[in-house]
Amino acid sequence: MLAYFSSLSFLTLLRALPGSVAQGMVWGIMALGVYITFRLLDFADLTVDGSMAFGAAVCVMLIRGGVHPIVATLIAFLAGMVAGLVTGLLNTLLGIPGILASILTQIGLYSINLHVMGKSNQPVSVDNYPLLVSLRYVTGSAKSRAFFFLGMVIFLVVLICVLYSYFGTEQGQAIRATGCNPNMARAQGINTNFIKVLTLMISNGLVGLSGAMYGQFQGAADVNMGRGAIVIGLAAVIIGEVLFGKWTVKRKAAFGWTLGAVIIGAIVYYLVYQFVLWLKMPSEDMKLLSAVVVAVFLAIPYLKEKKSQRKGAKA
Amino acid sequence: MSEEKYALELREITKVFNRGTVNEKLALSGLSLNLLPGDFVTIIGGNGAGKSTMLNAIAGVWPVDSGRVIVDGTDITALPEHKRALYLGRVFQDPMNGTAATMDIEENMAIASRRGQRQTLRRGVSAKEREFFRERLASLGLGLEERMTSKVGLLSGGQRQAITLLMAAIKKPKLLLLDEHTAALDPKTAAKVLEISDRIIEENQLTALMVTHNMRDAIAHGNRLIMMDEGRIIYDVRGEEKKNLHVKDLLAKFEEVSGTEFANDRMMLG
Numbered sequence: 110m111l112a113y114f115s116s117l118s119f120l121t122l123l124r125a126l127p128g129s130v131a132q133g134m135v136w137g138i139m140a141l142g143v144y145i146t147f148r149l150l151d152f153a154d155l156t157v158d159g160s161m162a163f164g165a166a167v168c169v170m171l172i173r174g175g176v177h178p179i180v181a182t183l184i185a186f187l188a189g190m191v192a193g194l195v196t197g198l199l200n201t202l203l204g205i206p207g208i209l210a211s212i213l214t215q216i217g218l219y220s221i222n223l224h225v226m227g228k229s230n231q232p233v234s235v236d237n238y239p240l241l242v243s244l245r246y247v248t249g250s251a252k253s254r255a256f257f258f259l260g261m262v263i264f265l266v267v268l269i270c271v272l273y274s275y276f277g278t279e280q281g282q283a284i285r286a287t288g289c290n291p292n293m294a295r296a297q298g299i300n301t302n303f304i305k306v307l308t309l310m311i312s313n314g315l316v317g318l319s320g321a322m323y324g325q326f327q328g329a330a331d332v333n334m335g336r337g338a339i340v341i342g343l344a345a346v347i348i349g350e351v352l353f354g355k356w357t358v359k360r361k362a363a364f365g366w367t368l369g370a371v372i373i374g375a376i377v378y379y380l381v382y383q384f385v386l387w388l389k390m391p392s393e394d395m396k397l398l399s400a401v402v403v404a405v406f407l408a409i410p411y412l413k414e415k416k417s418q419r420k421g422a423k424a
Numbered sequence: 425m426s427e428e429k430y431a432l433e434l435r436e437i438t439k440v441f442n443r444g445t446v447n448e449k450l451a452l453s454g455l456s457l458n459l460l461p462g463d464f465v466t467i468i469g470g471n472g473a474g475k476s477t478m479l480n481a482i483a484g485v486w487p488v489d490s491g492r493v494i495v496d497g498t499d500i501t502a503l504p505e506h507k508r509a510l511y512l513g514r515v516f517q518d519p520m521n522g523t524a525a526t527m528d529i530e531e532n533m534a535i536a537s538r539r540g541q542r543q544t545l546r547r548g549v550s551a552k553e554r555e556f557f558r559e560r561l562a563s564l565g566l567g568l569e570e571r572m573t574s575k576v577g578l579l580s581g582g583q584r585q586a587i588t589l590l591m592a593a594i595k596k597p598k599l600l601l602l603d604e605h606t607a608a609l610d611p612k613t614a615a616k617v618l619e620i621s622d623r624i625i626e627e628n629q630l631t632a633l634m635v636t637h638n639m640r641d642a643i644a645h646g647n648r649l650i651m652m653d654e655g656r657i658i659y660d661v662r663g664e665e666k667k668n669l670h671v672k673d674l675l676a677k678f679e680e681v682s683g684t685e686f687a688n689d690r691m692m693l694g
Binding site for chain 1: 483504505506507509510512514516520521522523524525526527531532534535536538539540541543544545546547548549591
């Protein structure tokens with residue numbers, strides 16, 4: 110026991126933390142996408158596992174082909190939107206249930222990603238290309254680290270502001286109404302099928318963007334990098350809600366703060382991840398841990414409701 | 425008479441649910457109905473008589489098997505539900521159904537006030553609209569004008585129905601569909617919501633169809649009353665004759681026409 114604790118170096122943990130925060134920020138963008146489908150549209154979209162890797166594959170291959178990383182990242186956003194479009198059409202046009210439609214897209218994307226990359230993974234080195242994000246910027250000099258985090262924070266704040274404004278527009282309201290009460294939405298003249306497709310496109314666009322950034326961050330795109338992404342996204346959403354839910358509802362522009370909480374949720378997730386690794390828990394158990402955490406927190410509101418109903422029935 | 429423009433024409437509407445199964449049910453059986461502009465029609469009938477089914481056929485919740493639905497001279501039979509919303513205002517039995525619980529009162533009203541328009545990237549609620557909504561909400565006398573940025577989910581069933589009524593009428597629809605919209609409320613709240621319904625219909629000179637299971641309400645409200653059974657209209661009365669009706673007349677009528685007793689625990693006789 111003593112040997113175990115003495116083998117843990119606090120300094121090692123401290124050194125790893127900036128990388129975890131950076132990773133959380135990048136994945137936070139994907140978590141925003143999950144939040145939009147899961148919470149706003151009430152659609153469990155498993156496309157993300159495929160569109161995350163799709164975004165990375167498209168971006169990395171474009172950069173390797175000589176396209177500027179900014180352009181490549183934007184194209185990855187569009188690629189993600191196409192993935193969302195496919196799921197949306199499978200669901201609304203062909204009547205395939207939402208979860209199944211998204212699984213079909215996800216599985217199809219696995220082959221497509223292999224085709225895009227030509228093999229199961231492709232490196233992209235920060236030495237050869239002017240990447241937007243990279244772990245090297247974080248582990249490098251203090252100046253490059255500060256520059257990286259400043260850039261990321263500004264980007265995320267701008268992204269949240271854009272999303273906040275968008276969900277306050279007529280279109281954004283139509284999305285929220287469709288997710289909350291599709292009967293009401295249709296009675297008020299909203300084409301709920303169109304709105305579903307649109308929302309899936311926006312969400313998967315963000316996931317593709319996140320994948321593109323993560324591919325650059327770790328210096329490679331991998332066909333398996335999105336595996337279980339939906340669970341990480343949900344974990345981030347839930348951690349954000351549990352930690353800040355009570356705090357955000359009371360604030361002005363509550364929705365904007367909620368989006369911020371989702372990103373912080375993703376950061377917390379990767380900090381915990383790092384901590385658990387530091388405790389020398391085997392990394393292959395991380396997905397199981399994530400799944401359990403997500404299951405527990407999704408179950409809590411349901412069980413609470415059931416309990417209060419039982420109380421009500423007795424009274 | 426044929427020159428006259430009806431607010432609503434239903435021509436021989438037929439709808440069968442679960443066709444070809446053991447649960448096959450003829451829900452609407454060659455139903456025809458003409459409404460003059462300004463008609464306020466109350467609809468009664470037993471369970472499964474086709475009252476709500478008729479409203480759903482008009483609203484386009486599903487396509488009808490045959491027949492035409494014509495609103496204010498426009499044939500809307502082929503239009504999907506969301507496109508018919510331009511012509512219709514709807515209030516449902518379940519107060520949860522007519523509004524979006526997670527959205528503000530003013531956002532719900534803004535969505536209703538832009539019914540039938542394309543959703544663009546304009547702001548969801550403008551300052552000018554806000555004033556208009558405030559004034560409309562104040563007319564309810566429920567104090568909701570002070571809570572415009574509250575989530576609708578925090579309101580009571582009666583408050584939600586009142587807001588849904590405002591939303592349904594806000595674009596002055598060609599036809600207002602009230603589907604047992606007071607059935608889920610306590611008697612006092614139901615009376616209040618009915619009073620608001622009367623006033624909104626009167627002020628906006630709307631043509632309205634109101635399904636109710638309360639015979640007394642059916643007699644007291646509107647200028648015309650129809651009774652349905654087995655997917656068709658079995659009794660249609662208007663004007664003075666309707667005003668002089670009593671509940672026992674309706675019961676007798678029902679037995680006479682349908683040949684069965686109006687025994688129905690959901691039907692309120694009093």
